[in-house]
Amino acid sequence: MIEHEKEIAFVHRKFAEHYARTALEVPEKIEQREWGFGGWDKKIEARHFRFPDAKSLRGYLAVNAPLYCSYSVAYYKEADARPIEKKGWLGAEVVFDLDADHLDLPCIRRHGKGWVCDECLDAVKAQTLRLIEDFLVPDFGVKEEEMKVNFSGNRGYHVHVLSEDMKRLSAYGRREMMDYVSGTGLDFDKFFGKEGAKLVGPKPSDAGWAGKVARYAMERDLTGILPRNAVTKPERLEAFRRGVERGNWDVVKIAKKVEVWRAFVDSLGLKLGGEVDKQVTGDVTKLIRAPDTLHGETALLAKRMKLGGLEKFDPLKDAVAFGSKxxxxxxxxxxxxxxxxxxxxxxxxxxxxxxxxxxxxxxxxxxxxxxx
Ligand SMILES: [Zn+2]
Missing domain, CATH: 3.40.5 (Ribosomal Protein L9; domain 1)
Known part of the structure; x- marks a missing residue:
């Protein structure tokens, strides 16, 4: 008997039951997407599938109950043609993949890689909100109705940007977007300088990253950056903030101020993971988990949510597909x-x-x- 044979059959049966009783919302222009499916051993075992409509996809899922369902971020003329070069690329969604694994959190040591706790799930949700509120909306001008958010089904969130002018972005352009939000190449010396001995820097009203650096310094807990009494005494903290508002970063004296603020600036980029995951956004032919399908490593749904629902979303409650009876x-x-x-x-x-x-x-x- 193959190892886990009973378990594999059981999971497929349960997944089939779920797909038979649940209507799922399919990605827009389903007929232009390539699909890939995976099983117990591999997340993508077969690809180059095409479904003309929602009904045919649902039928496939109910019969085959794959453990992983992925679809192409790209739109193709002939999604099932192979190899990929023959499909006729028409454009692609821009997708950001945020995963708790990239955050290097201390709780990993407690529960081990591959598992999650509330700390990781909250941290990755905070990163996702920052991506939307601090970058996509203000800096890239993405409208709320052009974004779709879903839980990844395991340890993070996916943000899909569907705006028309981004669909034709090249891999290079996508890579540049990634570098911008992850703060790659963020340069302290571009934002800060000296006037005599005084450290001057960005103001919250500045555009792009400069304004962000100032706003984060005004909003965040600066324990370990400012001297202790500047964090604990409200009037000292207020004086620091009023200084930054005018671009004066020297109202509260810090030893080694240049090094301290340089390290602060270096810590501000979003953690989008290593090279591999940057490719999710950069790779214009990538397959990504289909929203509202089951994830074979958790039996949780890659659940979609309204943008406004993200803050209150609890994956271990809201993405649960199976019962407790x-x-x-x-x-x-x-x-x-x-x-x-x-x-x-x-x-x-x-x-x-x-x-x-x-x-x-x-x-x-x-x-x-x-x-x-
Ligand atoms: Zn954790």
Whole structure:
């Protein structure tokens, strides 16, 4: 018997049930997209699929119940032609992939790579909000109705930009956008200078990154940057902020001010991950998780949300696709504590448990449990 044979069959059966009972909203211009599907071992096992309409895609999902569904950010004349060069590229969405794994958070040491906690999910959500509110809207002029946001199904969020003038952006242009939001090449010396001994710098009203640097300095907790009493005494902090408002960064004296503010500037870019994930935005032929489909590593949905709903979105409640009434008996090797809604399960280590279907499926998909 193949390892995990029972589990693979069980997950496919559950996914098929979900797709049979749920209508999913499909990406715009579905007929121009390439689709790819994955299973237990690989996130994309087969690609170059094309579906003329929503009904044919839904039928495919209900019958085959793939563990991963991805579609092309690109629009093609013939989405199922192969190789890719023959498809006839017409344009592509700009997609940003934000993942808790890129944030290098201290909680990873507690729960290990591959798992999430509220700390990581909140941190990656804050980065996603910053991307939208601090960059896409003010600097790139993207309108709210041109953005779609979804949970990735695992550890992060995807922001799809569908504006007409961005669809034709080259890989190079996409790369430049990435570099801008991630603060690559952000230069302290461009923003700051000396007037005599006084450190002068950007003002909050300045355009682009200069204004951001000033606004972040005025809004953020500057513990560890300003001397302690400047953070704790409101009148000192207020004086610092009023200084920055005029471009005077020297109202509160700091030792090694140039080094301190240089490090501050270097820390401000959005963490969009290493080379691999930068390619998600740069690569104009990439396949990306289809919103509202199930993720084979969690059995959670890559759930879409309204832009205004992002702040309150709770993946471990709002992206849950399976119920809690049915209980499944599983054999768990190891798992940190996992929260679903208001309930926490685990940590578990080498134990047999009867758990709600949603939790059992999550642990099976994480390859940390087997059916008992
Ligand atoms: Zn965490």
């Amino acid at each position: 049915n209980e499944i008996e599983i054999e768990i090797q190891a798992s940190p504590a996992v929260r679903f809604g208001d309930e926490t399960f685990g940590p578990f280590k080498n134990e047999r448990r009867k758990l709600p279907e949603r939790v059992a499926l999550y642990l099976i998909c994480k390859k940390s449990a087997k059916l008992a």
